[in-house]
Amino acid sequence: MSLALSLSRAWAYRGFILSSVRRELRSRYSGSLLGISWAVIQPFSLIVLYSVVFSNIMRPLLADHDAPIAYTVYLCAGLLSWNLHSELLSRCVGIFVHNGNLLKKVSFPKLTLPAIAILVALFNFAIIMLIFQGLLLVIGYFPGWVALAALPVIAILVTFSVGLGLLGATINVFYRDVEHLLAMVLQFWFWFTPIVYTLRILPDWVADLLVFNPMVPIVVAMQDIFLDARQPHWPSLLYPLGLAVLFLGLGLLAYRRLGDDIVDEL
């Protein structure tokens, strides 16, 4: 089945995608007492925690920023982007296995499932980003028009995470190890990305290793935008962009080649 055909079949199911997104958002937030605030409480409690623990150590390392809130802004810019990456990746990787019951019994385009996961993750991200912008306005850190530069950065991030996630999702059907591995990899990956700390505190040899991590330029770009109110260093984003395209291609290729075997294996 050609890719264009499977995408157009998925488009025909947009009604199903939208109602699933709506249901998932509703069930995620209406089942609990605090509802939608959980989407905010979780990341912000982490931010408060890291701020309290690391603020005094890290602040001197943020050049030209003396305000005590600077480290928190730095943290938000990195952590919120990382959370989007980690949510997209972990949701995508399990998507076929967790919906096995449905895939085995109903014939529908399988690509609708990752589409639902992506839309839900993006919706959550949009809410939290809006709150973040509000916070920046209040504390006088709002970067102005340059905030729009975050959109292409996020687009690269989403492409990268979804491509890797789709590749993982297909392999995960045949080797469930992927899912277990992912939880561990995400832990290490988080600490090998300058989110809580700054690149400057790293010894040179570790910093040299980090150039291979495609999340570094993305996170740094977000920090540039929101802490320093300046355009990201665009050429540095070519590496994650290249990887994003590569993984999306590989993910779609794996899906195309193995898509028919998925239901047989579930």
Next chain:
Amino acid sequence: MGHIRATHLGKAYKRYPHRWGRAAEWLGLGCHHTPHWVLHDINLDIAPGEAVGIIGLNGAGKSTLLKLITGTSRPTCGQVEVGGRVSALLELGIGFHPEFTGRQNVWNAARLAGLEPAQIQACMPDIQAFADIGDYLDQPVRTYSSGMQVRLAFAVATATRPDVLVVDEALAVGDVFFQQKCFERIQAFREQGTTLLFVSHAMSTVYTLCDRALLLEGGHVTCDDEPRRVIDLYNARLASQGAQGELQVATGGEGDAPVGSYGNDQARITGVEILHNEQPVHALPADSEVTVRITAAFQAPVADPHVGLQVRDRRGEILYMTHTHGQGLRIGPVSAGAVVQVDYRFRASLIPGDYTLTVGIADQAMPGGHVRRSLVRRQDAAGFTLTRNLDAPHWDGLCNLAPTCRIQRINEGSPASG
């Protein structure tokens, strides 16, 4: 709309000798799997509005065939073409999510079936009424019994009339009232032109619903005919499984014994006679005495032979069956050359019509009225016609319960007020 056409359809699952075989194949390191064929060269042509039952033992490939037809699984070779909208209940469900409520699942399934929100809204009262699960509709599906899940699944799958309805075993879970309701709905759809594909182990359902049946054996369609002949063959295969040596099962070819007969060289049925007033007859009045005389001849010693009888109606449904062991009798050991005659004398308490008799010989009684090994079976060895008996009380239905009827006038009322 509603046709199903399969040409040279085949399905093989990939089997890998070790876990890493698949990964090696992905990396282009040669072919590591062996195909495990579950369906071979299936050719089908089902016309719109036909109702086709698929029968066969577990593992014969029934569910796989349905999956290929509904499109959840892809064929390894050949093609399948289905016209129009397909609604399917595969493996007892339509993919409900256990954590979502029944109502959310209904929406989910209906959207997947291509219904618009307004249509779903309009169908909801009907789905609710048909599933009849009350407040459970707003509870998570994980709290449902399997019967409730099937009720809801069937209600959703048939909320709007599909061009093809595929039902895999689903109805076996529901209670008898729900089954009735489902049958009525299926019948109504059929009258409007829906094609039905139906997998069941309940043969009576296949008789009732289908006008054609397929027998799947080891991934091949071995019989494609009217339900009666296919079911006879299937039953014969089942019964002959416990038999000694190879049994030749007749498949209804030219000059062959009726479909479903089989035998070996240990015993033979040499005669089946129907007697009424000590005279051989072909027709007799309903509700009168009849004797079925079966003659069995043995070519080899048999330790514990038993002779059995089935009465079947015109559609092939078994109305009554028993054997000498079931009647608490014992023939005793027989040696080669022995001939045994067994008489079954009963009142033909059946409605007027045509009936056939299937007779068989088995060896070794088992507790609970069963026999261990079937030796010979003669499908439809004899037949008789029951005519209307004007002397007997009039009745209708399946069996004569021969009631005693009493009338009591409790209150006479007053003629003036009427």
